[in-house]
Amino acid sequence: MRLLLIPLINLLLLLRTLLGLPFRLLAARSRPAYIRFRLTGDPPYREPTRRPRLPLGLGGQGRPEPATVTSLEGFRKALALLAKDPKVKGILVELEGLEVPPAKREVLVKLLEGFRAAGKRVVAWGVSVNSLEYQVMCAADEALLSPAGRLELVGYAAEATALGEGLERLGVKAHFFRRGEYKTAPELFTHPRVSDIQRQTMEAFLDERYTELVDTVAKGRKRTPEEVRAWIDAGPYSAKRAAAQGLIDGVCDEADLPERLGKKREKDGEEEEEGLEPMPMYRAGLVWPEVRWRPLRLRPLLGVVPLTGVITPGKSGAGPGPQRVGSDTVVKAVRAAGRNRRVKAVVLYVASPGGSATASEIILEAVQRVAKKKPVIAFVDRVAASGGYMAALGAKEIWATPHAVVGSIGVFAGKFDVSGLLEKLGVHRTLITRGENSGIYSPMRGFTEHERASMEAEVEEIYQAFLEHVAKARGRTKEEIHQLAEGRVYSGTRAQGVGLVDKTGGFEEACRYAMDLAKVPAERFDLRLFGGADRRLSLLKLLMGGALTGVYAFCPTAWDLQGFGGGERFE
Known part of the structure; x- marks a missing residue:
């Protein structure tokens, strides 16, 4: 026909x-x-x-x-x-x-x-x-x-927030466990002040962006870097x-x-x-305009699966606030791209600071399954941190742009104790338990010693699993990855230098490379988007909603650093 x-x-x-x-x-x-x-x-x-x-x-x-x-x-x-x-x-x-x-x-x-x-x-x-x-x-x-x-x-400015003292004044106590001193996510709720590590991480990225700003302006306006710095300061x-x-x-x-x-x-x-x-x-006004002739044979497709926003279990949707992406939605999109016969290769577009550790691992497994059938390249031009980086590990190669935010290999877990706040409001609740850890999810008290030991063991287990995933994907030992992990965050250039990223390059380069891996002898191809719906959810709602005690692979520092370049959505 x-x-x-x-x-x-x-x-x-x-x-x-x-x-x-x-x-x-x-x-x-x-x-x-x-x-x-x-x-x-x-x-x-x-x-x-x-x-x-x-x-x-x-x-x-x-x-x-x-x-x-x-x-x-x-x-x-x-x-x-x-x-x-x-x-x-x-x-x-x-x-x-x-x-x-x-x-x-x-x-x-x-x-x-x-x-x-x-x-x-x-x-x-x-x-x-x-x-x-x-x-x-x-x-x-x-x-x-x-x-x-x-x-x-x-120039550029970045703001880091510490809510610990404010929450205590409200009668809310934050109880969190983390693996790695550079995993600063819980500090948002536990520390009264921004830590030196958090400050040093953000300053490193500010230095890179500022240097590039100076160099770009100096080249374009034919001025010296010293003159451009003086311009910025004025x-x-x-x-x-x-x-x-x-x-x-x-x-x-x-x-x-x-x-x-x-x-x-x-x-x-x-x-x-x-x-x-x-x-x-x-x-x-062109005498002979370009005509889009219909080819007798359909062009090969490159499937693009966006992973944009905070990773949560379930489906994505629409709503106000920072973006979220559900693992069910991403997995369905990845599988659809894998089943489509016209799709010769897949690009997983990652723009995520992480989220639920379990949801991230589910996405990782889906990407790995598709990567066994056809080439999959993970591309990052904004952020692939924590769970976002975990999901990218399923691809054959990870590509990043020089100023992308990559890494933050680590996990944390915890909950909020709101009993003090309710007491100030005159609300009294009594927790009655049967079972040593039955009250572990309750927001009416902190953790018991037994519960604390259980949570620390779970955090350690998931961290070790994270290290194993990275070590296997990057061809390194767990000990080598551990030296790069514990929540450390890298730019795309630095991530390539330490072996967390395969190549630095642009989107078009990554797409052409993916098609080359598929051995498709075509310079032109069509792009097909799979998935992409998003729901918006605040970090506070992520941590306090549903099961109040959970394990997360999330990096708010990476989230904040996206403000240097623009939005978070896939385009």
């Missing part, structure tokens, strides 16, 4: 192209010299062939405006097309609320640099530009701000002050951008400004 239907569809596409030729010939006369693009939010690397009900990265925002970049791969193809057109002089890139991780920011910078290398001009414009957006802006030939705009170039800036200090090339209202971008030209005795249109308008 397909052999009969596809030629008919392609014939209709050809007829439509020919019928529209006269109109395109007329439109070609006024084809714009500059094309407008809008970078906002967190555009995906690629758009899946079959989109979910809520478009990833655009959920709830409705249809994007024509200039909005909806995927990095689409942006790359657009720039490649424009670079070949001698009539196109350049592009205007508008920055508005860009929230991408460092990995995507690097992709955008390289795309703009490549477009400039083709002899085209890149002009970047914004109203309120932060440090992330400014790094993209520095890749342009000309950086402009609205006269009412601001440049929020102030921020933030109004548009006028930024221009005076040389951080941008000028100020310009949005309405005046067409005139700024090109000289006026004569037409029938009247002056007319050169055009400034989004990419769809440019394509409409």
Whole structure:
């Protein structure tokens, strides 16, 4: 049936192209010299062939405006097309609320640099530009701000919280056990102050991000690192002050951008400004536009399974708060990708600080089963810590971007004793037990010595199992992994150096590598998303909900560090 239907569809596409030729010939006369693009939010690397009900990265925002970049791969193809057109002089890139991780920011910078290398001009414009957006802006030939705009170039800051003293004042006592002094998650509830280890961990990541900010700006603005550091220390800036200090090339209202971008030209005795249109308008003016012919044979598929958010047992769903992902949902998605015959390889996209140790191990086992049938690559551009890293171990290889957050191999367990709070409120409850450990889950008291011994034994058992999983996956001994574990957190570059990550690279590289492992001789492939629904849940609700005593592989430090780059969702 397909052999009969596809030629008919392609014939209709050809007829439509020919019928529209006269109109395109007329439109070609006024084809714009500059094309407008809008970078906002967190555009995906690629758009899946079959989109979910809520478009990833655009959920709830409705249809994007024509200039909005909806995927990095689409942006790359657009720039490649424009670079070949001698009539196109350049592009205007508008920055508005860009929230991408460092990995995507690097992709955008390289795309703009490549477009400039083709002899085209890149002009970047914004109203309120932060440090992330400014790094993209520095890749342009000309950086402009609205006269009412601001440049929020102030460096990076991270906040760590300690609730121990506050909880005690409320009458809530936190009882937690952890394996490893670097497993600082329970400190959020047990310590009155942020520990030195927590501070040192966050400072190490701040140093890396700050150094990259300085280097990127210095390269783009052709200044010395010392000058850039002085700029950062003197921020933030109004548009006028930024221009005076040389951080941008000028100020310009949005309405005046067409005139700024090109000289006026004569037409029938009247002056007319050169055009400034989004990419769809440019394509409409092509005499012979690119036609998406339907192939007789379906392209091979690369399955992408997102593991984004706090890992919990059960199913994912929708709701307010930080993201959560259920193990049942991920396992179902992994199995579906494994069963699909068109899917030749799978990329497990991990963006998780961990969560339930049991749920993480369930996901690990599902990934391992699929990896026995077809290549599976785990890719991290934000965070794969604790349970998130455990789940990634099932893949054949783990890829990370240089500034991803990786590691935090360790576990903790505990509960909250709210009896003091209830007493202050005049609420009295009596716990009656039968069995030595029957009250272990009760929030009405702390742990008995017997219960404490049981919990410590369970934490140790799960930690040892975690070490075994890592040692087996990474080809090391448990003792070697233990030296890297106990909750230590690494950047992607440092994780590769110590052997917790196989390669550092981008999403497209990881996808092509996965298809190479599948021995698929095709440069082009389609991406199919499996799973992806998420529910949102706070960390406090995770720890206090359901069974109040539980074992977790979670890293709040990694969660906090994601703020340097943007959101947490898969795109």
